[in-house]
Amino acid sequence: MERKKVKELLSDPVVGKEVLVKGWVRTRRGNKNISFISLNDGSTINNIQVVADMARFDELRLRDITTGACIAVTGELVESQGQGQSVEINASAIEVYGKCDADTYPLQKKGHSMEFLREHAHLRFRTNTFGAVFRIRHAMAFAIHKYFNDKGFFYLHTPIITGSDAEGAGEMFQVTTLEPGNPPRNEEGAIDYTQDFFGKQTNLTVSGQLEGELGALALGEIYTFGPTFRAENSNTPRHLAEFWMIEPEMAFYDLKDNMDLAEDFLKYLIRYALDNCSDDLKFLNSMIDKGLLERLNFVVSNEFVRLTYTEAVDILTSAEKKWEFPVGWGRDLQAEHERYLVEEHFKRPVILIDYPREIKAFYMKQNDDGKTVKAMDVLFPGIGEIIGGSQREEDYERLIGRIRELGLPEKDLWWYLETRKFGTAPHSGFGLGFERMILFMTGMSNIRDVIPFPRTPRNAEF
Ligand code: 4AD
Numbered sequence: 001m002e003r004k005k006v007k008e009l010l011s012d013p014v015v016g017k018e019v020l021v022k023g024w025v026r027t028r029r030g031n032k033n034i035s036f037i038s039l040n041d042g043s044t045i046n047n048i049q050v051v052a053d054m055a056r057f058d059e060l061r062l063r064d065i066t067t068g069a070c071i072a073v074t075g076e077l078v079e080s081q082g083q084g085q086s087v088e089i090n091a092s093a094i095e096v097y098g099k100c101d102a103d104t105y106p107l108q109k110k111g112h113s114m115e116f117l118r119e120h121a122h123l124r125f126r127t128n129t130f131g132a133v134f135r136i137r138h139a140m141a142f143a144i145h146k147y148f149n150d151k152g153f154f155y156l157h158t159p160i161i162t163g164s165d166a167e168g169a170g171e172m173f174q175v176t177t178l179e180p181g182n183p184p185r186n187e188e189g190a191i192d193y194t195q196d197f198f199g200k201q202t203n204l205t206v207s208g209q210l211e212g213e214l215g216a217l218a219l220g221e222i223y224t225f226g227p228t229f230r231a232e233n234s235n236t237p238r239h240l241a242e243f244w245m246i247e248p249e250m251a252f253y254d255l256k257d258n259m260d261l262a263e264d265f266l267k268y269l270i271r272y273a274l275d276n277c278s279d280d281l282k283f284l285n286s287m288i289d290k291g292l293l294e295r296l297n298f299v300v301s302n303e304f305v306r307l308t309y310t311e312a313v314d315i316l317t318s319a320e321k322k323w324e325f326p327v328g329w330g331r332d333l334q335a336e337h338e339r340y341l342v343e344e345h346f347k348r349p350v351i352l353i354d355y356p357r358e359i360k361a362f363y364m365k366q367n368d369d370g371k372t373v374k375a376m377d378v379l380f381p382g383i384g385e386i387i388g389g390s391q392r393e394e395d396y397e398r399l400i401g402r403i404r405e406l407g408l409p410e411k412d413l414w415w416y417l418e419t420r421k422f423g424t425a426p427h428s429g430f431g432l433g434f435e436r437m438i439l440f441m442t443g444m445s446n447i448r449d450v451i452p453f454p455r456t457p458r459n460a461e462f
């Protein structure tokens, strides 16, 4: 018989039909006459109830059906007698695939802490919360591809191993096959990377943007969606050392077009989740964050506020607040400042533009004031920065001037610079941190809980 998924059985039940389901036991209760097994197969947050009449089953076999065990159930789908479900399965046969020892199974009890579940990341998928989070994560990945495909953007696969530092911030993981204890050395005594695997020093990418720009300056509109890596020692609930980023890059977009796209894109993703993940969102709204659905609905139905960095600094300096980090023109904004603007001052998402050039990356287009660049950060409630982007400097002289001012390795960027020599064009793009988006979508509070296996300082288990 063909296996049916629980999601299918519950959404389109054919009462009276013989069905086969397979999944993991969530709970089992009952008495000596009858047993009720709550079964989940991951296809939905909802369980299907299996009823086992003890007259038909050997007591000894049912003993193995404990929380966490994996079973296959054959039986008739019938209207449920009890409360809480419309249909249930009247079991005629149960096969146990995998027993689950009640004394040693770590997820026996409800209400484990998030820390405990992180230490059991290999099993946490089996909880309602993580099932919901990872189904939503999947739906968002799918929606991202759909959004851009429908708009005629091309998915560009930018390299994971690179020889350049896209952000110029030096927060890179090196990739090498040289022997750590005994690397070859050149005449000056420095490590001789010409003997390394690629014949040069390489690292894991911090961003696919620079290669994305090359694509946009030929294909028009592209996006990347891949893993990125940052060796920044930030132990916060918003930072990972390995995270996924979506980076659209568009020829002929100015900063305003870039902001319009970012706002439309974010709202599309939220709407997609509201339309397609309602069971999981309802669960998270009731168990994790009571304000979740209200916040999601609020963000899709309100315009984002747009203002300059300078205006934001004015607001922050006149706010009656004790800041942990000082505020002042020229200083970078910290999470506390971003969240004040979004959560307390405007009470809605904010797009900040025109940041001081000194605190932004080399590739951003310089404004005529000589002080600021056409940067944009999108700030979200509960998150802070969710998107960073800009219009790009398309002028060769200005771009190389900035690279030299900052002392960046010009020779590693020859290919990037050539696009400004050969048919340069105004263009813009941004990067959405995928996990920060999932944090917002799920109401989870720690970024380690929205990626299956988080990589953070001093942690690479699993
Ligand atoms: O602001 P960032 O550093 O911008 C870039 O990398 C540009 N190259 C993007 C572009 O213009 N194409 O990073 C973009 C976003 C941030 O807004 C944040 O959401 C996320 O990536 N992000 C992180 N997410 C998790 N952990 C980290 N360590 C992150 N660093 C950035």
Ligand code: MG
Binding pocket: 385, 387, 388
């Ligand atoms: Mg940023």
